[in-house]
Amino acid sequence: MPVEVRVEHVTKVFGAITAVAGVTLEIQRGEFFTLLGPSGSGKTTLLRIIAGLEGPSSGRVFIGGIDATDLPPNRRPTSTVFQDLALFPHMSVGQNVEYGLRLRGVSPAARQARAQAMLRLTDLDGFYDRDPNTLSGGQRQRVALARALVVEPTVLLLDEPLTGLDEKLREQMQEELRNLQHKLGTTFVAVTHHQDGALSMSHRIAVLRDGHLEQVGGPVELYERPRTQFVASFVGAANLLRGTVESRDGHAVLLLGGEALRLPSPPPIAPGEPAVMVIRPERVRLGADSRARDNRVPVEVVSLVYKGAVLEYGLRLSQGQPLRAQVMGQDAGRDVRVGTRTEAGWDLRDTIVLPGGRGDGGG
């Protein structure tokens, strides 16, 4: 697939703060691409640079193969759904949606027809004459979507489209965005800090941290094969067990406290080096289920939280390291109780081993 957006060595400095630090990435045509990161990671600044609302301090931005770095936002083939939606309060829903077409000189009859069609597509049939100030949050969001999409942008930019919606609505919006993107085939670039939303909506995700690109990949790749501690712990929940790699009887093990945990072979980290073992909570087995796993350690059950579909156990290893485990339904309930000791186990194929060193996710 051809490249729709290419960001080349883009850096953005605000006074003493570097919001984006030398990011290079390519977004494919027709892709749902998400910029994911905590607040202050530079994701919104990067989106605004693609929209042209912010100029990069250095670097170039190409859209559809054309250098758009110096084009103002009104001359770019991009449309933005702003985080605050920015619906024009003095215009009806119809006038809001038609505004971009009016600027393009589309005749009144044609633009009304196109606006009505877009309102139908965003499930807002019959809202044409309504006052946007009287709509619910979800409806306002869809008006903003219709207004941005009706001008047929080659790239739709979404700034935190899931923020400000309650959980039910957020899931609905994720699905709606995915469907809409699928139907239209337009390239979507979304910014979010909701990692679950990013995983379920996107074809590919770029994880940002402190203005740097940590990793770009599909949802499965980011979840199953994070390349840094930061990605491992930001995308989904993760247990990070820190230790040192040692060689024992010809096998590489991770020493932490009194435990020697088996590492996959060949070991990704040289003996003597610090390393982090990443295990997802739902891959940790407890009690009888921990038998015959590649790694098995004695643990103390510290807490138990009932979360409906899953039970979440807070555990402690012999040297006090915390470990979280998630168990579906009531399976582990019988022999695993708070205050008792049991065993936790997991398989090597559910394990990621990353270079150690505390906090420097870059590894």
Added chain:
Amino acid sequence: MSAMIGPSRRWLRAGLAGYTWIVVLFIYLPPVYLLLLSFNPGLLPSVPTLSNLSLKWYRALLDEARMLDALQASVMVAVVTAVVTTVLALLGGLAYRRMAANAQVGFFVFVVFPMFVPGVIQGLALSVILRVLGVTFSGWTVVAGHLLWSLPVVFIVLLTSFSVLRGSLAEAAQDLGASEWRVFWDITFPLIRPGIISGASFALLLSFNEFIRAFFLVGGQDTLPIYMFGAMNAGTSPTIYSLAGSTLLLSALGFGLALVGLTLLKTRRGWAHRAVQSS
């Protein structure tokens, strides 16, 4: 709490109510007294009797050519002041929005400071400078003085109205393809229009009422406040009461019309909504 609603609290409420009424009377009684006087055919300001009302002084008013000239001059000065002040304040406000925070503080003080300079000083200073420059005094010099007086007020009123331009409205319009000029016409201007209208009204009233600056800057033609001051000193002509009366009545009429217009506008919008929702 309910136990505390005793006699002391009741007295407090009665006291506050009484105080409020005294203030209201203090503000409204003198003009009403003036209004009654203006309908009194008698010549001396005394307690007017309601049984003897006449439009005599209002008819006489129409024959006072000098007064009518002064009124015309005042209206012209007020209109020009309102237009020029509002345009300047709007440009200043738009510039202010684009400034860095520390520049904003300096600019704000620069624009608003004249509000705290006494009118006598302002009028005197401006008249001295204009004389040095060899400017002929006229309605325009009065406008210059009134500009100093009304600009800070209109600027502040406009800045307040800019709060509706919050968030990314302008960016959204630009993102949809609007040039800066279109953003202003389609988004900024319609949204701050109420502020522009109230700012211009303020400027109109401030200029129409202003005496001291005009007194220093006026040319051959007096403005209405200066004429009235002169007329008072030259021995009271009863037409001055009918002049005050008609000004008062016109203001009340204008205010009433504005109120009715606003109410109509609101209900019409309400109807439009209901019509849409029921269809």
